[in-house]
Amino acid sequence: MAEGDSIRRLAARLTSSLAGRDVLAGQFRRGGEIPPSFAGDRLVTVAAVGKHLLMRFGSERTVHSHLRMQGSWRIHRAGWRPGPAADRVGAWFDFGPAGVLAAHAMPVLRVLPTAREHEAVGHLGPDILTDRWPAAAPAVATDPARRIREALLDQRNVCGIGNLWAVEGLFIAGVWPHTPAGRVDVARVLDVIARMMRLGLRNGSQSTTGDLRRGRTHWVYGRYRRPCLRCGTPVAFVAAGSDPYDRETWWCPHCQPQP
Ligand SMILES: [Zn+2]
Structure with a gap:
């Protein structure tokens, strides 16, 4: 279940396997008229705030997602691409030999400047998993x-x-x-x-x-x-x-x- 603890584990797993790697290709298929390109960008870190996931890129953009009950981030084998019927894939990022990270059935998925992450998580109270x-x-x-x-x-x-x-x-x-x-x-x-x-x-x-x-x-x-x-x-x-x-x-x- 996508509770604070499982999101934190997911953030740690994605950071350890993909942080510091370059995006070779990728598509962001939701939110905004011109889909932002991530090719050539680099994943810096993945953070969890409550049940929200923040993927921070070198271009100072953040991909904000919330899994609710149905969403998932999956790492597929190298070279994977969403099939023609994969309209539930909201975004994917090709990290070369490390695999392809894809958002499946993600109810909340958007890109925002890292400096404006507060727009995504600023309303939240203290995180139960921190000392605050x-x-x-x-x-x-x-x-x-x-x-x-x-x-x-x-x-x-x-x-x-x-x-x-x-x-x-x-x-x-x-x-x-x-x-x-x-x-x-x-x-x-x-x-x-x-x-x-x-x-x-x-x-x-x-x-x-x-x-x-x-x-x-x-x-x-x-x-x-x-x-x-x-x-x-x-x-x-x-x-x-x-x-x-x-x-x-x-x-x-x-x-x-x-x-
Ligand atoms: Zn009892």
């Missing part, structure tokens, strides 16, 4: 009546937390996900989530239980009506609402009692 996250606690509780699960996912408060980590973090913290933010120890919840995500980043895994066996990787996420892995109570579920931060939610009625 404690500054986010007051922002998460700004609207005391808002449900904690929504306040955690609003990237303007704190960025990088996806639904998986919010659901599992609230379970570990023993907090009913519908609790108004004003009644939650937000700093403690953020601390739990930051620790879980850092561990996941180190281990290269999104298992929150430490168990990698199928069906055992999460305490409550995706486990509607199945037993809570801690106490055996059937897991509760509510579908996503119309607000973009009102996501599908799972919780254990015993381990996360309604206050």
